Amino acid sequence: MEETKPKTKGKIQESKKDVAILFAGDSGDGIQLTGSQFSTTSALFGNDISTFPNFPAEIRAPQGTIAGVSGFQLNFGSIEIYTPGDLCDVLVVMNAAALKANLDKLKTSGTIIANTSGFDKRNLKLAGYLDARSPLEDNSLGKYRVIEIDVTKMTREALKETSLGIKEKDRSKNMFVLGFLYWMYNRNLGPTQKFLEEKFAKTPEFIESNLAVLKAGYNFGDTSETFTTRFEVKPAPMPKGVYRNIMGNQALAMGLIAASQKADVPLFYGSYPITPASDILHELSRHKNFDVRSFQAADEIAAITSSIGASFAGNIGVTASSGPGIALKGEALGLACILELPLVVVNVQRGGPSTGLPTKTEQADLLQAIYGRNGEAPIPVIAAASPKDCFQMAFEAVRIAVEHMTPVFLLSDGYIANGAEPWRFPSSKDIGKITAPFLKKAGEEPFLPYERDEKGVRKWAIPGIKGLEHRIGGLEKQDKTGNVSYDPENHQKMVDIRAEKIANIANFIPEQEIDQGKVGAKLLILTWGSVYGAAKTAVKDMLLKDLDVAHIHLKYLFPFPKNLEGLLRKFDKVLVPELNKGQLVKLIRSEFLIDAIPFSKVKGLPFSSTEVQEEALKHLES
Amino acid sequence: MSVTTEKPTRSPKDFSSDQDVRWCPGCGDYSILKQVQSIMPEIGVEKEDIVFISGIGCSSRFPYYMNTYGMHSIHGRAPAIASGLKSANPDLSVWVITGDGDALSIGGNHLIHMLRRNFDFNILLFNNEIYGLTKGQYSPTSPSGTITKSTPMGSVDHPFNPLALASGADGTFISRAMDRDPKHLREILKDANDHKGSSLIEIYQNCNVFNDGAFAVYTDKGSKEDSTVFVEHGKPMVFGKDGDKGIVLDGATPHIVDLTDGNYDKHDLWVHDKYDRFKAGVLIRCFDAPSTPSVGLPRPFGVFYQENRPTYEDLLHDQIKNSVERKGKGDLDALLRGTNTWEIA
Ligand code: SF4
Numbered sequence A: 001m002e003e004t005k006p007k008t009k010g011k012i013q014e015s016k017k018d019v020a021i022l023f024a025g026d027s028g029d030g031i032q033l034t035g036s037q038f039s040t041t042s043a044l045f046g047n048d049i050s051t052f053p054n055f056p057a058e059i060r061a062p063q064g065t066i067a068g069v070s071g072f073q074l075n076f077g078s079i080e081i082y083t084p085g086d087l088c089d090v091l092v093v094m095n096a097a098a099l100k101a102n103l104d105k106l107k108t109s110g111t112i113i114a115n116t117s118g119f120d121k122r123n124l125k126l127a128g129y130l131d132a133r134s135p136l137e138d139n140s141l142g143k144y145r146v147i148e149i150d151v152t153k154m155t156r157e158a159l160k161e162t163s164l165g166i167k168e169k170d171r172s173k174n175m176f177v178l179g180f181l182y183w184m185y186n187r188n189l190g191p192t193q194k195f196l197e198e199k200f201a202k203t204p205e206f207i208e209s210n211l212a213v214l215k216a217g218y219n220f221g222d223t224s225e226t227f228t229t230r231f232e233v234k235p236a237p238m239p240k241g242v243y244r245n246i247m248g249n250q251a252l253a254m255g256l257i258a259a260s261q262k263a264d265v266p267l268f269y270g271s272y273p274i275t276p277a278s279d280i281l282h283e284l285s286r287h288k289n290f291d292v293r294s295f296q297a298a299d300e301i302a303a304i305t306s307s308i309g310a311s312f313a314g315n316i317g318v319t320a321s322s323g324p325g326i327a328l329k330g331e332a333l334g335l336a337c338i339l340e341l342p343l344v345v346v347n348v349q350r351g352g353p354s355t356g357l358p359t360k361t362e363q364a365d366l367l368q369a370i371y372g373r374n375g376e377a378p379i380p381v382i383a384a385a386s387p388k389d390c391f392q393m394a395f396e397a398v399r400i401a402v403e404h405m406t407p408v409f410l411l412s413d414g415y416i417a418n419g420a421e422p423w424r425f426p427s428s429k430d431i432g433k434i435t436a437p438f439l440k441k442a443g444e445e446p447f448l449p450y451e452r453d454e455k456g457v458r459k460w461a462i463p464g465i466k467g468l469e470h471r472i473g474g475l476e477k478q479d480k481t482g483n484v485s486y487d488p489e490n491h492q493k494m495v496d497i498r499a500e501k502i503a504n505i506a507n508f509i510p511e512q513e514i515d516q517g518k519v520g521a522k523l524l525i526l527t528w529g530s531v532y533g534a535a536k537t538a539v540k541d542m543l544l545k546d547l548d549v550a551h552i553h554l555k556y557l558f559p560f561p562k563n564l565e566g567l568l569r570k571f572d573k574v575l576v577p578e579l580n581k582g583q584l585v586k587l588i589r590s591e592f593l594i595d596a597i598p599f600s601k602v603k604g605l606p607f608s609s610t611e612v613q614e615e616a617l618k619h620l621e622s
Numbered sequence B: 001m002s003v004t005t006e007k008p009t010r011s012p013k014d015f016s017s018d019q020d021v022r023w024c025p026g027c028g029d030y031s032i033l034k035q036v037q038s039i040m041p042e043i044g045v046e047k048e049d050i051v052f053i054s055g056i057g058c059s060s061r062f063p064y065y066m067n068t069y070g071m072h073s074i075h076g077r078a079p080a081i082a083s084g085l086k087s088a089n090p091d092l093s094v095w096v097i098t099g100d101g102d103a104l105s106i107g108g109n110h111l112i113h114m115l116r117r118n119f120d121f122n123i124l125l126f127n128n129e130i131y132g133l134t135k136g137q138y139s140p141t142s143p144s145g146t147i148t149k150s151t152p153m154g155s156v157d158h159p160f161n162p163l164a165l166a167s168g169a170d171g172t173f174i175s176r177a178m179d180r181d182p183k184h185l186r187e188i189l190k191d192a193n194d195h196k197g198s199s200l201i202e203i204y205q206n207c208n209v210f211n212d213g214a215f216a217v218y219t220d221k222g223s224k225e226d227s228t229v230f231v232e233h234g235k236p237m238v239f240g241k242d243g244d245k246g247i248v249l250d251g252a253t254p255h256i257v258d259l260t261d262g263n264y265d266k267h268d269l270w271v272h273d274k275y276d277r278f279k280a281g282v283l284i285r286c287f288d289a290p291s292t293p294s295v296g297l298p299r300p301f302g303v304f305y306q307e308n309r310p311t312y313e314d315l316l317h318d319q320i321k322n323s324v325e326r327k328g329k330g331d332l333d334a335l336l337r338g339t340n341t342w343e344i345a
Helices: A031-045 A096-105 A121-126 A151-158 A166-170 A173-184 A190-199 A204-223 A248-263 A278-285 A300-312 A323-328 A330-339 A366-371 A389-404 A414-418 A488-508 A529-544 A564-568 A584-592 A609-621 B029-042 B059-065 B078-088 B100-106 B108-117 B162-168 B182-194 B221-227 B277-284 B312-327 B332-337
Strands: A012-015 A018-026 A048-054 A069-077 A088-093 A106-115 A145-149 A229-232 A241-247 A267-271 A292-296 A316-321 A343-349 A381-383 A407-413 A420-423 A471-473 A523-528 A549-554 A556-558 A573-578 A597-600 B050-054 B069-072 B093-099 B121-127 B173-178 B199-204 B228-231 B245-250 B253-258 B299-306 B341-344
Touching: A018 A031, A018 A096, A018 A173, A031 A048, A031 A069, A031 A173, A031 A190, A031 A241, A031 A420, A031 B341, A048 A414, A069 A096, A088 A096, A088 A173, A096 A106, A096 A121, A106 A173, A145 A173, A151 A166, A151 A173, A151 A204, A173 A204, A173 A229, A190 A204, A241 A248, A241 B332, A248 A267, A248 A278, A248 A316, A248 A343, A248 A389, A248 A407, A248 A414, A248 B332, A267 A278, A267 A300, A267 B078, A278 A292, A292 A300, A292 B078, A292 B312, A300 A316, A300 A323, A300 A330, A300 A343, A300 B078, A300 B108, A316 A323, A316 A389, A323 A330, A323 A343, A323 A366, A330 A407, A343 A389, A343 A414, A366 A381, A366 A407, A366 A556, A366 A584, A381 A389, A389 A407, A389 A414, A389 A488, A407 A414, A407 A529, A414 A529, A471 B059, A523 A529, A523 A584, A523 A609, A529 A549, A529 A573, A529 A609, A549 A564, A564 A584, A573 A584, A573 A609, A597 A609, B029 B059, B029 B121, B029 B182, B050 B059, B050 B078, B059 B069, B059 B093, B078 B093, B078 B108, B078 B121, B078 B312, B093 B100, B100 B108, B100 B121, B100 B162, B108 B162, B121 B182, B162 B173, B162 B199, B162 B277, B173 B182, B182 B199, B182 B299, B221 B228, B253 B277, B277 B299
Parallel strands: A012 A229, A018 A088, A088 A106, A106 A145, A267 A292, A267 A316, A316 A343, A343 A407, A381 A407, A471 B069, A523 A549, A523 A573, A573 A597, B050 B069, B050 B093, B093 B121, B121 B199, B173 B199, B228 B299
Antiparallel strands: A018 A069, A048 A069, A048 A420, A241 A420, A241 B341, A381 A556, B173 B299, B245 B253
16 A cells, blocks of 8 residues: 655644534535544544534435535544534534534634635525625634635646546545545544545546545645644543444444344344434344344334244344334333333434434433333333443343343434444453343243243243243233233232332342542432433533532433432432433432432533533532 | 054144133134134144234134234234244244234234235234224224214225235235135135245124124025135136026126026136236125125135245345355454454553
């Protein structure tokens, strides 16, 4: 391979601990690709990173309009990074609409890199700038450092020797910007070169053209006299080991596969396409060589019921969806609960109610997961904290489902699902085992399908085994035999047995630990799900300022860890930031009679660490 | 002389569970249960390899009465549950028990998608043209004008022709039988079992409590012969008292002819070809009430259509096999590692 990092002239270098860049442009501008390439390169370089793509709400929004703006935020640093960053240091805009939609996310005195050809009359009008006046020319951006580059022109220039058409040439615009940023942050072009070589293996002319533009962008920074500052962001002090980059949905799919392998039970995945859960289906469908039976069902109900059927036959049935789809699965969840078959139901939450905000994030389905069924139908609920944590929690969901013969809810959300971070992936030999309670042979006595072990768990007796023929169903069943029973005493008994079985799972999950700070602090920040990163960053910062605060992050939401109540009682105040109108806080109050304080946000966007910190400060002062 | 057999011969009783059967006395379900139990020893499948899956409704109690594996699930979802079950273990003999409300109303979507995917199972659709379990509302197969508790002035809906629906969904085995003709029902059940793919049997079933006599014209001695035609592959369509009538096909239009007046004989008649998709369509559309003066076609029974098409579960497992052959058996460490890693020392 040739030398991929062009020689550079001596330029002033400035060292930075962390930098947040927001790439924004039309959905056709290759923004997601640019962002993910910069992320991969930075991760490979050794920075800690966190990313968050912001897809346009409408896939076919007209070009150049605000509705069509796609964004990708990346935070990378020489320190540990837990969020994609609150406000960004650099805003890259490919057109006027991208600037208009994102200017409020830029720090004062931040840098704007603007593609000037995206600010022509037409684009300005589409973006809704009054009288098509360009913000680049009317001094309205005085607070910022603006770097204007005619990316379109430079790209065409770089490709003038090629036989590509104008349209094809313009498609490489994003490579110019990427090259320029690689120069600005002193990055190596190697990883992107490798990526291009793989992506365009069948059309080598595109490898060359894209690479030419990438290098042109880099050289532009190097040779142009305008830009005097280059930045350096050193590798982060991360624990030793081998890392890769991972997105939430991808990690979740891998967790399911790992669990299936470790349980030695095939995975059946029944799912209906829905944003933002579909990527799990895509990922699993690629791994049929792990004996994954992926099934794109005809609807949400068929997705879950086919999974129940597969579980009855001895597979690990898994289904995933988002809020509206989960609502449709409600009846079948009750069935899985009364059948006592293993089943994992993933909810990648999005903004609701109804169709709501499909591409935006929210945590408003917690109570739906815990209570959203008819009758007394307890189902364990756990939640992932970050993209990489989806692996661990998906594994946990399968473990609990299989070892306790119960459906399990795993909550993720749009922010985690599409976000990415470096992951020190485990070696398969270090991943625990899952023991399925299969009954492999008939005994002397007649088989009783609802007889239980000391954990309250029944046996998994699958069709095909002689002597274990039995019938199960959605009607209330007699204790032990499973025969239909309408006896009042029996119903009370069975409802109690099922509740106790689920409550007992608290004995088989880790005890709650404190994430940061000390027991007895004046203020505890209690979080679940994707609020983890923002709270972690906020509390870290506050601890550096010697504030009396601590952070606990919950991953097991039903049942709660055994020691949770005792732990919570040790703090003066408990603040619960959530992306809903206060759902975990309700549970804490009703379960423990602890006067926890809600902190709610429902804008379809994650918390920033600043928001959490500001709210925390209020409660520390009072 | 003693005869030893490899497998113990089973009797219908071996397939009957210890649960008391709880349908109303006189219900047509009893006959269907009996015919199913009686063919079970003949289909050559061990009872531990048989699974009955049902939805909700009177007929859906069926699995409880079979001494096999079974699941009484939720309303309309049996085909979807069976789809997962069969995908997980293609070796099982899977029977879906459903009714007109269960399969055609609340579960309509599951039924059509199961049929087009062609899972290898047998679907017994008990059609009684009424909701029995909820005590007598009209169903999606009740004729227009049906007076029930929910339609005191008569229903205004046009009913489904279940087999036309199945044909529209490209079902690969489409047939009709009835509770009161046990011998014919047993034959169809065995044919359905022999077919690899989704075998749908619509079974006319009398609900003697809420819709008694709905199919009397096809079952009663006096009317049966003139109002029904039992089709057999390769045989001309003869019906009526002493076989005095036949059906000829004029283009795509069937007509009844008299075989006694010397104008027509058996060689002129429509010979049933169950593999002919187009003619099966005509047969399936013979759905007028036999009393309709203009046409008066008898209601056909038998296997109308059959087609060999790969089953979903076979195609799915072929893909799994191919994937293993191409990429090797899944290597978890390789999966976790991916293609882009870096080391921090
Ligand atoms: S209500 Fe009708 S269909 Fe149901 S069991 Fe009674 S007779 Fe049979």
